[in-house]
Amino acid sequence: MKESEYASQVKLETMTREFDDDGQPVxxxxxxxxxxxxxxxxxxxxxxxxxxxxxxxxxVTNPVxxxxSHHFAYRAKLKKNQEVIxxxxxxxxxxxxVTKPVxxxxSxxxxxxxxxxxxxxxxxxxxxxxxxxxxGSYGPLFSPDGLHLEYLSLxxxxxxxxxxxxxxxxxKPSGLHHFENCRERSASLESPVxxxxxxxxxxxxxxxxxxxxxPYEEAVKLRGFESVAAIxxxxxxxxxxxxxxxxxxxxxxxxxxxxVKFSPDSQxxxxxxxxxKNSTVVADGQEGKLYDNVxxxxxxxxxVGSDSPSHPFVYLAxxxxxxxxxxxxxx
Amino acid sequence: MSQQKRIFCLGLxxxxxWLMPVTSSTGASPQQAGAGEKNQPIALPAAKExxxxxxxxxxxxxxxxSWMFGNTGPDHYAxxxxxxxxxxxxxxxxxxxxxxxxxxxxxxxxGQHFAYRAVSQKAESAGGLFIRWKMVVDGAEGPQxxxxxxPVFNPDSQHLAYRxxxxxxxxxxxxxxFDGKE
Numbered sequence: 001m002k003e004s005e006y007a008s009q010v011k012l013e014t015m016t017r018e019f020d021d022d023g024q025p026v027x028x029x030x031x032x033x034x035x036x037x038x039x040x041x042x043x044x045x046x047x048x049x050x051x052x053x054x055x056x057x058x059x060v061t062n063p064v065x066x067x068x069s070h071h072f073a074y075r076a077k078l079k080k081n082q083e084v085i086x087x088x089x090x091x092x093x094x095x096x097x098v099t100k101p102v103x104x105x106x107s108x109x110x111x112x113x114x115x116x117x118x119x120x121x122x123x124x125x126x127x128x129x130x131x132x133x134x135x136g137s138y139g140p141l142f143s144p145d146g147l148h149l150e151y152l153s154l155x156x157x158x159x160x161x162x163x164x165x166x167x168x169x170x171x172k173p174s175g176l177h178h179f180e181n182c183r184e185r186s187a188s189l190e191s192p193v194x195x196x197x198x199x200x201x202x203x204x205x206x207x208x209x210x211x212x213x214x215p216y217e218e219a220v221k222l223r224g225f226e227s228v229a230a231i232x233x234x235x236x237x238x239x240x241x242x243x244x245x246x247x248x249x250x251x252x253x254x255x256x257x258x259x260v261k262f263s264p265d266s267q268x269x270x271x272x273x274x275x276x277k278n279s280t281v282v283a284d285g286q287e288g289k290l291y292d293n294v295x296x297x298x299x300x301x302x303x304v305g306s307d308s309p310s311h312p313f314v315y316l317a318x319x320x321x322x323x324x325x326x327x328x329x330x331x
Numbered sequence: 332m333s334q335q336k337r338i339f340c341l342g343l344x345x346x347x348x349w350l351m352p353v354t355s356s357t358g359a360s361p362q363q364a365g366a367g368e369k370n371q372p373i374a375l376p377a378a379k380e381x382x383x384x385x386x387x388x389x390x391x392x393x394x395x396x397s398w399m400f401g402n403t404g405p406d407h408y409a410x411x412x413x414x415x416x417x418x419x420x421x422x423x424x425x426x427x428x429x430x431x432x433x434x435x436x437x438x439x440x441x442g443q444h445f446a447y448r449a450v451s452q453k454a455e456s457a458g459g460l461f462i463r464w465k466m467v468v469d470g471a472e473g474p475q476x477x478x479x480x481x482p483v484f485n486p487d488s489q490h491l492a493y494r495x496x497x498x499x500x501x502x503x504x505x506x507x508x509f510d511g512k513e
Binding site for chain 1: 374375376377378379380381382383384385386390393396397398406408410480481483484485486487489490492493494505507509
């Protein structure tokens with residue numbers, strides 16, 4: 001198999017074969033409802049919502065509650081490998097494959113990608129829309145105001161050419177970014193997030209350096225790139241590169257999942273990153289002190305003092321045997 | 332100065348002039364420049380570092396850690412620590428019971444509750460790996476399982492759920508544990 005075909009197949013499998021997830025329970029945002037996947041006899045699966053079983057399917061996954069907690073959707077695999085989204089217990093249109101469903105912030109709309117006759121389309125409120133370039137694309141993403149639907153498409157150019165990411169808003173190109181630091185093969189895109197005001201978009205580019213050396217079947221069995229990175233003795237594991245508002249960061253180690261956080265006023269961003277067996281917090285694109293480990297971090301949304309900025313980024317850091325609470329003020 | 336020397340000197344000056352903007356303006360390669368290279372980033376104010384705790388000398392190693400930094404009330408922290416061949420969870424400086432392994436520390440959103448996974452038994456034989464898990468919630472140990480999902484608190488911190496798998500006699504059985512009940 002050629003490298004390009006291989007990478008493409010791995011990506012499609014990664015997007016569609018997520019039925020072997022951990023299956024941990026999920027709660028609705030209001031905390032009043034809960035759901036989880038359960039396996040029945042003969043390898044059939046059901047989704048339980050507040051303890052009530054769904055019909056049996058070959059597999060079920062990706063349970064999602066709407067933000068107002070009034071609606072519930074999930075993916076199911078039918079016989080003959082067809083897939084379907086169930087919304088409030090009812091089956092929608094069957095497709096060859098579907099991605100994780102996404103509710104709009106006002107809970108009124110539901111979007112996902114679906115494959116039919118080898119083509120991928122955006123499905124919005126049950127209607128087939130824009131044809132999309134699926135390989136390397138991240139699922140649909142609603143803007144915080146719920147008025148726009150965006151998706152990101154990552155193109156890999158083999159050799160020494162950089163990656164490029166297209167931002168598609170409401171079906172029209174809204175941004176195209178070329179990257180210089182993130183330029184290795186076998187790329188993926190994860191964790192896209194809007195700033196609260198919807199003006200900035202952040203995501204993480206991910207490259208698995210040794211993925212191409214694995215047998216194809218083994219790679220897909222490992223649930224995609226992240227698991228591949230976890231294989232021992234595969235140094236260097238993988239790299240991650242953070243993009244905020246179109247600007248790329250340095251390259252960081254892939255051993256730590258990166259989650260970009262925006263301040264409540266959308267003016268600042270920060271994330272924890274790992275490099276050369278050390279961790280640091282990168283705030284507004286600048287690295288802080290290196291520690292042995294940095295654990296998460298939050299923007300405090302209340303003022304901490306009259307002479308301090310109102311949104312410092314606070315995180316836990318370990319250096320040797322000492323744990324610190326680090327408060328990073330932002331200008 | 333001979334004609335050849337004059338040409339050499341002029342050439343040398345031209346090369347130096349050609350190189351000067353490159354060395355003075357870049358300073359760092361794209362890999363070194365990082366985010367914000369289009370817009371010069373504003374220097375961050377100095378961070379404030381407060382010592383929360385120090386790993387006692389009786390511990391050999393530290394593992395998974397977690398924190399709960401809220402906007403109100405006190406902050407909480409937890410970490411896994413190894414003493415001899417056993418691991419234990421230390422929550423706000425207080426040691427929990429010893430296990431073979433501990434991982435996945437989780438605070439509820441209000442910081443009032445805390446859960447983590449513990450390996451209570453582990454043995455390797457020709458038949459494979461024998462492993463038994465327990466969920467520890469607010470210090471209380473739950474039932475034993477062969478497999479255990481991560482603990483999940485609901486948003487108002489009032490409930491905890493996780494999934495366990497056990498093989499009673501012939502067939503594997505998965506159960507949901509909701510507030511400690513199967």
